[in-house]
Every structure is written in C-alpha cells, then in structure tokens.
Amino acid sequence: xxxAFYSILLPIALVMGFFVQTAQAEPLQSxxxxxxxxxxxxxxxSADTKFEILNGETGQLLVHLAAGEKATISVKGKTLxxxxxxxxxxxxxxxxxxxxxxxxxxxxxxxxxxNIDIHITHGSAVLTIVNTLPIEQYLxxxxxxxxxxxxxxxxxxxxxxxxxxxxLYNLNKHQNDDYDVCATTDCQIxxxxxxxxxxxxxxxxxxxxxxxxxxxxxxxxxFHSSSGGYTENSENVWGTYESYxxxxxxxxxxxxxxxxxxxxxxxxxxxxxxxxxxxxxxxxAIELPPLTSKPMNTPERGVSxxxxxxxxxGSTGSAQLTGEQLRKILGLKSTLFDVSVMVPVEQxxxxxxxxxxxxxxxxxxxxxxxxxxxISGFGWGHGLGLSQWGAKAMAEQxxxxxxxxxxxxxxxxxxGTTIKKVF
Ligand SMILES: [Zn+2]
Numbered sequence: 001x002x003x004a005f006y007s008i009l010l011p012i013a014l015v016m017g018f019f020v021q022t023a024q025a026e027p028l029q030s031x032x033x034x035x036x037x038x039x040x041x042x043x044x045x046s047a048d049t050k051f052e053i054l055n056g057e058t059g060q061l062l063v064h065l066a067a068g069e070k071a072t073i074s075v076k077g078k079t080l081x082x083x084x085x086x087x088x089x090x091x092x093x094x095x096x097x098x099x100x101x102x103x104x105x106x107x108x109x110x111x112x113x114x115n116i117d118i119h120i121t122h123g124s125a126v127l128t129i130v131n132t133l134p135i136e137q138y139l140x141x142x143x144x145x146x147x148x149x150x151x152x153x154x155x156x157x158x159x160x161x162x163x164x165x166x167x168l169y170n171l172n173k174h175q176n177d178d179y180d181v182c183a184t185t186d187c188q189i190x191x192x193x194x195x196x197x198x199x200x201x202x203x204x205x206x207x208x209x210x211x212x213x214x215x216x217x218x219x220x221x222x223f224h225s226s227s228g229g230y231t232e233n234s235e236n237v238w239g240t241y242e243s244y245x246x247x248x249x250x251x252x253x254x255x256x257x258x259x260x261x262x263x264x265x266x267x268x269x270x271x272x273x274x275x276x277x278x279x280x281x282x283x284x285a286i287e288l289p290p291l292t293s294k295p296m297n298t299p300e301r302g303v304s305x306x307x308x309x310x311x312x313x314g315s316t317g318s319a320q321l322t323g324e325q326l327r328k329i330l331g332l333k334s335t336l337f338d339v340s341v342m343v344p345v346e347q348x349x350x351x352x353x354x355x356x357x358x359x360x361x362x363x364x365x366x367x368x369x370x371x372x373x374x375i376s377g378f379g380w381g382h383g384l385g386l387s388q389w390g391a392k393a394m395a396e397q398x399x400x401x402x403x404x405x406x407x408x409x410x411x412x413x414x415x416g417t418t419i420k421k422v423f
Contacts, residue, residue, distance in 0.1 A: 028218070029171060030209070030423040031114075032138050034190055035179040036107065037129040038121060042074035045116065046106040049096050053082060056091030056117055073118050075125045080118070091119035104193055111193040113137045119178060130179045131192070135423075139163055139204045140196045145189040146223075147388055149197040152395035155388070156203035157406035161419065162386050163188060164204075165211040165221035168422075207406065209423040212414050214244045219417060223386035226255035227304060228336045228379025230294040231390075231413065236302030237324075237382050245384050246415045247295055247303035251397070255389035257380040260333050264373045266365050273312055273319065276329045280314025286363040286373070287311035291338050304383055306335040330375070337377035339363055343370075386413040 037043065045053075046068060053063045053071060063082055065071060071082050073092065080089050094116040096103040104111040107129055114133025121128045139160060143149070147159045170187055171180045181187035212221050219242070227250040234245035252258055264272070270283045288300065288310045295303035302308060307323030323335030341363045365371060379387075391409050398405045407419045 028168060028211075028422045030135055031132060032135045032167060032171065032181060033117075033179040034131045034133070034138060035128060035174055035177055035182045036112070036131045036190070036192070038126070038177070038182075039124075040127040040129065042072055043118060043127055043129055044106075044108050045071045045073060045094055045118075046109075047094075047096050047103060048106075048111075049103040051094060051096045051105065054093045054095065055087070055089040056093045056119065057089065062087055062089065062092065073127065075120055075127060078120075080120065080127075091117065093117050107131075107192075110191070113140075113193065122177070128177060128179070135164060135167055136204055136208060138167065138190060140201050141190050141192050141194075142167075142188050143200040143203065144195045144197045145191060149199040151392050153199070153203065154395035154398065154402075154405045154409065155391040156199060157207050158386065158391045158395070158409040159223070159388065160200075160203045160207050161210050161212060161406065161410060162221040162223050164207070164209075165218055166223070168211055168218045169220045206403070209421045210419050211422050212244075212410055212417045213420050214414075214417045218422075219244050219414060221386065221414065222382065222384040223388060223413075224379075224381025224383060225387070226250070226252040226257055226379045226381065226389040227383040227387045228252070228258060228334060228377070230304035230383075231385070231387060232302045232304040232306050232383040234384060236306060236308060237384050244414045244417050247383075248412060248415065249294075250379075250387045250390040251393035252379065252387050252389035254393060255380070257333055258378060258389070260377045260380075262330065262332060262375040262377070264330070264375070266367060266371055266373065269373050270314070272329050273314075273321075276325075278312065278314075278319035278321070279317065280312060280319050281316030282367070283312055283314050284365055284367075285313040286339050286341075286365070287313070288339050288361060288363070290361050291336075304336060305378075306383055307337060310339075332375065332377060333380040334377055334383060336379050336383065337375050340374045340376065341365055342372040342374055343368055386410065 049067045051065050052061060054061055074081050076086050080087055080092055094105055096105060104113060105116045107116055112131045114131055117130040117132060119128055142163050143160055147156060167181060174182055183190040212219050229250055231247050231250055233247050234240060234242040266283060289298055291305045294305060296305050300309050310321055310326055312319050327335050394409045410419060411417060
C-alpha cells in the first residue's frame with residue numbers, strides 16, 4: 001500500500017514540479033549581442049585557434065584561416081572585402097572551431113569570448129562589430145570596470161547580479177543597430193577578456209543566472225558610485241515612479257566622494273549660466289532651501305535632498321534650473337548639494353548673509369571682489385538603486401561568511417524585490 005501510494009504521488013509531484021518551474025522561471029535569453037566597435041573603416045581579425053569567416057546571411061564559408069592568421073575586413077562599395085578580396089557579403093560571422101576548449105577571437109588585437117559578427121552600418125559605408133556571447137561571459141568582462149575586484153566578495157556578487165539584471169533589462173536597447181547593448185557607459189563598459197579578473201569570474205559564477213525582479217519582471221537595476229548618505233526616489237531623477245527605486249539610507253561615508261566642494265567666483269558662475277543659454281545678466285542671488293535631515297519633503301528637493309529646482313536671480317532676469325541642468329553646466333558630481341556665499345572681510349573669511357523668505361534660503365551676492373560661491377555636495381552619480389560604496393560597507397559590516405548576504409544588500413537598495421535564478 002505504501003509503495004502504491006508513492007507511485008501515485010510521484011508522477012503528480014513531477015507534473016506539479018514541472019508546472020511550478022515553468023511558471024516561476026521565465027525563459028529569458030541567456031546570450032547577448034554587444035556592439036564593441038562602430039564607425040570603423042576596417043577591422044583586424046585573428047584568433048588563437050583556426051577560425052572561419054562565413055557570410056553572415058547565407059552561412060556560406062568564405063575563408064578558412066589558421067591560428068594567428070590575420071584578416072582585415074573593410075567596406076568596398078556595397079559589400080565587404082577580406083584581405084582586399086571582394087565578397088558578396090554585407091555581413092560576416094567569425095567563428096572559432098567548436099568543441100576545442102576555450103578560444104578567443106581577436107578584434108583589433110583585443111581578445112573576445114564567443115563569436116564576432118561584422119556588418120556594414122545602416123546608411124553609411126563603415127563597419128559595426130558585434131560580439132555575441134553568453135551573458136555570464138559578458139559579465140566577466142564588465143564587473144571590474146564597475147567595481148574594484150579587491151572589494152568584499154558579497155559586494156562583488158551584489159554588483160554582478162545588478163549588472164546581469166541591468167543587461168537583461170537593456171536587451172534590444174540598440175536593436176536599430178542590430179545588437180543589444182553597446183560597450184560604453186551608455187550601457188555598461190565591456191572590454192572583453194582584457195578586464196577579466198579571477199574574483200570577478202568567481203562572483204559571476206557564484207550568482208549564475210540570478211536577477212532582481214519585481215512583480216515578475218526584470219527591473220532596471222540602476223546603480224551608482226555613492227549616493228551621499230541617502231538614495232533617491234526614481235520619480236525625482238527620471239520622472240517615473242518605480243516601487244523598487246525608493247530613497248533609502250546609504251552607508252557610503254567612506255567613499256572618497258561622499259563629500260565634495262566646488263568654488264566659483266561670481267564672474268565664473270555668471271559666465272557659466274549665461275553661456276548655457278540663460279541670459280540673466282550678473283548673478284545677484286541664488287534661491288535654494290537648505291539641506292535638512294532625511295527623508296526630505298520639499299518641492300525643491302527629493303527625499304535624499306537632491307536638488308529638483310534652483311532659482312538664479314540676475315541683473316537682467318531670472319532663471320529656474322533643475323538640479324540636473326545645473327549639474328551638467330558646472331560639471332558637478334551629483335545634484336545633492338548646498339550653496340553658500342563666502343565674502344572675505346578684512347582678511348577673515350565670513351559666510352555671506354542669508355535671508356529666510358517664504359521658507360526659501362536666498363543667498364545674496366553683493367558683487368564685492370573675491371566673493372566666492374561654494375557648492376558643498378555629497379555623493380557621485382544619480383543616486384538611484386545600488387550604491388557601490390554603500391554595498392561595500394554593508395558587506396564589510398554584515399555577517400562574515402554568509403554567502404547569501406549579497407541578497408540582503410540588493411533588497412536594501414532595491415526595495416520589495418526578489419532575487420531569482422532565471423537561467
Ligand atoms: Zn548603449
């Protein structure tokens with residue numbers, strides 16, 4: 001009876017297990033196409049094993065090359081040429097011989113895992129080079145560009161999961177150019193095998209296939225260097241509300257850019273604001289409520305204190321700028337800052353007069369010589385999601401030897417999310 005009971009239950013369990021698995025683990029793409037180079041007139045290809053170049057559209061073998069042999073690909077008229085020999089192909093694929101261990105294709109003398117595709121860029125006679133490889137191997141070449149491999153292993157693992165999630169979210173971002181992500185800061189910096197480090201490979205392998213999800217969807221896992229003490233709500237940075245991108249307390253006090261300062265003369269500030277198209281004459285006053293304890297709740301600042309709007313009053317007009325506009329104009333590290341005016345008085349340095357009017361702080365600029373406008377800021381980056389310096393501190397201060405602590409770090413910076421293995 002006992003065995004009969006199990007013999008009925010077991011198939012049911014298997015069937016249920018199957019459904020549970022398919023319902024939970026969404027079949028997500030596990031390879032990625034990385035646009036590693038664009039606008040190239042020609043490109044030099046080689047490999048550390050024998051390799052083949054195929055017509056990327058028909059699959060026809062165009063040339064077979066030995067290990068270390070070189071092929072220069074260029075555009076000739078409307079098709080591609082290989083070592084000066086014209087082909088009928090507009091797209092070619094470079095493949096190493098399979099089932100032969102790990103091998104690498106060289107593109108302009110840099111090594112890459114996976115395959116290389118080269119096509120004529122849409123609408124112009126130049127080349128786009130695309131590296132197609134498993135996302136896991138792509139991450140090997142990404143993480144060390146984002147975080148020091150010498151940092152705490154749980155922080156590296158948190159970064160690996162955030163980078164994997166961000167890559168998956170951005171698949172098809174560059175669909176118009178026939179690849180998923182580019183290899184610059186626009187997506188994530190990727191440098192092929194050159195930037196692979198043992199600790200990074202280990203962090204990627206240890207978190208293999210794990211991504212951050214909310215309501216069953218892969219989230220845009222934004223990350224930044226250091227928030228300056230508090231992260232920000234998404235609507236205050238990108239304008240859209242995301243439940244998982246909420247301002248939380250950060251632990252980034254050891255970041256070298258936790259605190260920074262920029263000093264300008266009235267002339268420099270006036271020139272920068274006017275040059276940016278706000279023709280308001282000589283700056284006479286700056287209106288910005290001061291930073292107070294967080295979370296903040298004012299129309300001018302986000303929860304972290306990041307500046308949403310700041311007012312400049314000039315001799316011929318006034319202008320309201322967003323914190324982001326001012327950050328770009330002055331090249332600031334973040335939009336989290338206070339403003340003060342320093343006036344030298346008889347060799348002593350004194351703070352300028354501050355007037356509280358309508359709950360706003362108005363910094364008057366008198367125009368005296370040597371007057372200095374001081375921007376005292378915190379953090380580096382947009383302040384959304386994971387703070388890398390905060391993750392480092394959490395990992396260092398968390399329970400040592402707990403190999404799941406990276407999840408706690410991620411759940412702190414991405415509120416209400418779950419970490420799931422999707423491939
Ligand atoms: Zn990009």
